[in-house]
Amino acid sequence: MTSSREETAVVIIGAGVAGLTLATFLQKSGVPCVVLERRHRAYIELRQRAGVVDARGVQMFERWGLADRLLAGPIAQTIDYRVNGRGRVFKIIADDGSAGRFCTQQMLISNLLREFIDAMSGNIRFNVTDAVIRNEENHRPQVTYSDASGSHELVCDYIVGCDGDRGISRSSIPPGTLTKYSHEFGYAWLAALVDAPVTGHPIMGVSDYGCVAQLPRGPHRSRYYLQCALSDGPEDWPDQRLWDEIRLRLCDKTIENATVHDKFFVPLRCVVYSPMQYGNLFLAGDAAHLVPPASAKGMNLALGDVDVLAEALLLAVRDDDLSALKNYSATCLPRIWNYQDFSVWMTDMMHDAGDPTQQGTFRQMTARARLDNLINSSTAARLHSEYHRGTN
Structure with a gap:
């Protein structure tokens, strides 16, 4: 068993949609990053979850020049709202012609892995265990972890937690730092x-x-x-x-x-944690917020976080401009609360x-x-x- 020490600009914890999307954007922009994932590759490629990338998400991938390679599936523009068997088809209005796509998480993850690893030679470590985050003031962040080859230390400038509701990223933040808002x-x-x-x-x-x-x-x-x-x-x-x-x-x-x-x-x-950052650690997706599946917004809110965070990290790493990173939570939270409201409205309506x-x-x-x-x-x-x- 050996020990190693490496340096990189960004360490991303979690290889779900949020983590892999962010890693792909950074890699495409020339920002060094390493993704750590506790599961093996086959597991995350076969995991079936959300199935709709909304129009805003599609536009984000188009802006990065990746929509054609990452998104597949039919256009998502209708919903059959049935009451006691009577169907009424709702057609989503899009004045600008943009639309969401039915793209399963399984397909999007597979496409992101192919793009990040095969096309971009991205750096991802699977089967990671015993990961520990050190995010202390006046020190560069560190992530230590183990795998089959031994123990490792990654020194970086920024850590992004995309490891879900039960991951290590949010739990590494000192108690009392974040406020949890929730509704059952x-x-x-x-x-x-x-x-x-x-x-x-x-x-x-x-x-x-x-x-x-x-x-x-x-x-x-x-x-x-x-x-x-x-x-x-x-x-x-x-x-x-x-x-x-x-x-x-x-x-x-x-x-x-x-x-x-x-x-x-x-x-x-519904859950929201505020702020979505602590020191040089930033939370995205389910690590920062949860919505019920009736709204189909869980994956899309995560993509919205990544959209903001990718641009902020590029400014920080390339131009030493930290203003967008400092305002990451303030930028994301109004949108998150807006869609929490939609999620509550949608869930209550369909169940009541x-x-x-x-x-x-x-x-x-x-x-x-x-x-x-x-x-x-x-x-x-x-x-x-x-x-x-x-x-x-």
Whole structure:
């Protein structure tokens, strides 16, 4: 076992969408960086998560000259809002012609890895263990870690934590430094990856039996989401119950059972940590904030963080201009709070409009009135489109 000591400009913790996007932008700009990832490459390439890059994210990749190589999948511009089986297709309004893309996390990660490693000879270390961050005032930051070849020390100018809600980056910040703001919805979503493609439009559905959604995950699969209790686990949802509930909530007896590849449970919550930085450590994505999946904004907020942070790091490293880095939190947080508001609105609407035993018939009917407005009011439709496109 050997020990090594290296220097670089930026160390990025986590090789998810946020970490790899930031690394690719920096590498393309000639800023040295190293990515540390605790999982192996195959694991992160196969992980199935978010499936929509909104219009703002698409524009960001276009600005960096990478959209054609990184984004794939059909245009995301419609949603079938169903109430008790009655479908009404909402078309996202885009006056400038820009649109989001259905691009699974699996595909985007694979494309980013190919671009960063194969095309750009980027530096990424997989299977990292025992990582420790040192981010002390008046000292250059350091990250120590271990892998199969021994122990290592990376000395850098800046550290970016893209390692999620349970990663080491945020936990390395001294207690009491950050303020946590959170909201718990009191229920969860069961997420099931199935061999059943979306045959028409992506579905966000409600019925008197609860909320259900079907979103594409490639040409042959989709992800179903069903409202469930916080206490539910896999033993409560065998495959037959899953399909029975899908048919019941979509009011469609013709839906056939298909292979279920995985199931996981997501407690619905909103979380924001402020500030999103401490010393020379900067938090991005789920390390800094969480939104419920009903809004489809988790990955897109992470990309928004990266967009701001990449430009700020370029100014700092190239021009020794620290002003944008110092204002990173102040720049990102207003947008994050705006989309937290959208996430709460969207989540409450879709769940209140469903099973009346949850919030009562009054809340059910007012939520369904809000859904009607999306179809009947051009003003409501335009605002809703802005949020979905990420341009609000």
